[in-house]
Amino acid sequence: xxxNWFKYSSPQTFYPLAGRLIPVFAVxxxxxxxxxxxIGFFVAPxxxxxxxxxxxIFIHVPAAWxxxxxxxxxxxxxxxxxxxxxxLSSMMATALAPTGAVMTFLALWTGSLWGKPMWGTWxxxxxxxxxxLILLFLYIGFMALQASIDDPRRADKAGAILALVGAVNVPxxxxxxxxxxxxxxxxxxxxxxxxxMASTMLLGMLVMALAYWMYSIAATLMRVRSIILERERNxxxxxxxxGAPA
Amino acid sequence: xxxxxxxxxxRDVLQAWRRRADWLTSIFFFVIVVSLFPLGVGPxxxxxRTMAPGVVWxxxxxxxxxxxxxxxxxxxxxxxxxxxxxxxxxxxxxxxAKMLAHWLLSGVPLALxxxxxxxxxxxxxxxxxxxFAALLLGTPCLSLIGGVGAALTLGVRGSGVLIALxxxxxxxxxxxxxxxxxxxxxxxxxxxxHLSLLAAGLLIAIVLAPWAIAAALRIALE
Amino acid sequence: MSWGSLxxxxxxxxxxxxxxxxxxxxxxxxxxxxxxxxxxxxxLRAGAGRSSQQTDNLA
Numbered sequence: 436x437x438x439n440w441f442k443y444s445s446p447q448t449f450y451p452l453a454g455r456l457i458p459v460f461a462v463x464x465x466x467x468x469x470x471x472x473x474i475g476f477f478v479a480p481x482x483x484x485x486x487x488x489x490x491x492i493f494i495h496v497p498a499a500w501x502x503x504x505x506x507x508x509x510x511x512x513x514x515x516x517x518x519x520x521x522x523l524s525s526m527m528a529t530a531l532a533p534t535g536a537v538m539t540f541l542a543l544w545t546g547s548l549w550g551k552p553m554w555g556t557w558x559x560x561x562x563x564x565x566x567x568l569i570l571l572f573l574y575i576g577f578m579a580l581q582a583s584i585d586d587p588r589r590a591d592k593a594g595a596i597l598a599l600v601g602a603v604n605v606p607x608x609x610x611x612x613x614x615x616x617x618x619x620x621x622x623x624x625x626x627x628x629x630x631x632m633a634s635t636m637l638l639g640m641l642v643m644a645l646a647y648w649m650y651s652i653a654a655t656l657m658r659v660r661s662i663i664l665e666r667e668r669n670x671x672x673x674x675x676x677x678g679a680p681a
Numbered sequence: 682x683x684x685x686x687x688x689x690x691x692r693d694v695l696q697a698w699r700r701r702a703d704w705l706t707s708i709f710f711f712v713i714v715v716s717l718f719p720l721g722v723g724p725x726x727x728x729x730r731t732m733a734p735g736v737v738w739x740x741x742x743x744x745x746x747x748x749x750x751x752x753x754x755x756x757x758x759x760x761x762x763x764x765x766x767x768x769x770x771x772x773x774x775x776x777x778a779k780m781l782a783h784w785l786l787s788g789v790p791l792a793l794x795x796x797x798x799x800x801x802x803x804x805x806x807x808x809x810x811x812x813f814a815a816l817l818l819g820t821p822c823l824s825l826i827g828g829v830g831a832a833l834t835l836g837v838r839g840s841g842v843l844i845a846l847x848x849x850x851x852x853x854x855x856x857x858x859x860x861x862x863x864x865x866x867x868x869x870x871x872x873x874x875h876l877s878l879l880a881a882g883l884l885i886a887i888v889l890a891p892w893a894i895a896a897a898l899r900i901a902l903e
Numbered sequence: 904m905s906w907g908s909l910x911x912x913x914x915x916x917x918x919x920x921x922x923x924x925x926x927x928x929x930x931x932x933x934x935x936x937x938x939x940x941x942x943x944x945x946x947l948r949a950g951a952g953r954s955s956q957q958t959d960n961l962a
Binding site: 569572573575576579580583584588589592593596597599600601603604607608610611612614615 | 826829833834837838839840843846847849850851853854857858861878882885889893896897900901903
């Protein structure tokens with residue numbers, strides 16, 4: 436693994452590798468997604484408390500997990516790019532941010548649609564939803580900062596510092612929002628999960644989570660390929676690609 | 682090192698004194714924003730009293746942000762910043778001095794004015810005192826976290842709005858504990874927990890923020 | 904399996920708006936991301952051969 440790693444850490448060698456990996460992850464995402472949806476809709480029983488509305492869980496929880504996980508991975512790649520000065524790591528961080536923001540948006544959207552029938556409101560200032568919203572702001576800030584800096588090397592490094600500061604802050608934000616939420620208990624709704632989740636429900640959720648993982652990896656690799664082409668467009672090997680099939 | 686710290690601090694304060702209109706603007710901004718709220722939501726005393734901590738704190742966040750582009754902006758433009766980076770003194774210490782000056786000029790005035798605004802909103806003596814203490818503990822956090830945003834956006838187009846986008850989400854814990862301290866006093870549960878968390882946050886910010894600011898400044902000057 | 908008919912499946916026990924609203928929006932958003940990524944990559948590949956002066960405005 437370590438050997439592969441160094442061999443593929445230059446954009447030029449990574450570009451074709453990513454091209455070969457994308458179909459693998461895309462197919463895995465599609466298969467796992469199909470299996471997960473089948474389990475979610477046809478195997479998992481109706482929830483005795485929430486009826487069929489709980490079936491949103493199969494796309495809500497994976498999106499919420501990915502949204503948080505991608506931020507951490509993004510901060511890790513950014514830190515690696517900052518410390519080791521490897522261009523590819525920074526490009527990975529840049530490539531992860533939009534997918535993370537998409538996941539955050541989907542978690543908020545599905546959470547809101549789940550909340551309406553369950554708690555009778557589209558939006559509750561509950562600790563999880565509020566932290567998720569702030570996470571969306573953090574992603575937007577990261578992307579806005581990188582977009583407004585013209586020099587890609589500076590954009591990488593500035594983004595890395597912001598991502599690291601954000602990563603230190605995320606647990607503090609979550610803790611503070613939770614604390615704030617418990618103090619305003621009267622106004623909020625406790626979002627409890629039913630204590631005994633049928634094992635098929637859990638299985639469906641985990642399979643869907645894996646599908647979202649694979650999707651995120653595929654999407655990130657697709658984006659990193661575009662970023663490589665943009666950054667290296669003056670390199671000879673990119674010009675040589677012109678005649679070759681995509 | 683200490684001499685350098687004092688020199689940078691004194692220089693920033695002196696410069697700000699020469700351009701005091703700049704700093705007064707953000708303080709008036711604070712007063713005006715807070716005064717607009719009763720006009721927007723109505724003069725109901727009970728409503729104003731519950732809103733007061735949040736309104737004052739949100740206005741403080743916005744006011745603290747207004748002055749951020751100036752912290753490094755003029756030094757960046759006239760080349761002073763480059764010389765600061767090249768001095769043999771650790772940049773983190775110099776950065777800390779600059780942030781201390783920023784706090785003295787933008788944070789402390791807010792904390793001093795806030796009690797008056799609190800009284801306008803019908804807060805009692807106890808909560809007003811806590812509001813003052815919370816602002817005194819919280820505004821240095823705002824300066825330090827904001828400094829990271831200011832350093833990252835140096836010389837970047839549209840940096841003013843960008844700072845807001847970067848920094849406001851990071852201000853959330855300060856807002857929660859700061860406004861929470863006052864609310865807790867009003868509710869009679871005591872503000873000790875909130876204030877000690879604010880102090881803990883300040884310690885974390887003092888330890889970590891100068892590193893991030895120094896690194897961001899080096900990147901901006903490359 | 905808990906569904907007697909297709910109608911029952913689509914009705915989602917009365918929660919159709921919420922369940923399908925979540926699933927359809929998620930599917931559309933993810934599909935759009937993929938389409939946009941593919942288009943971006945295709946445009947870049949098409950411009951790859953041109954000289955740097957011409958491609959400068961692509962970024």
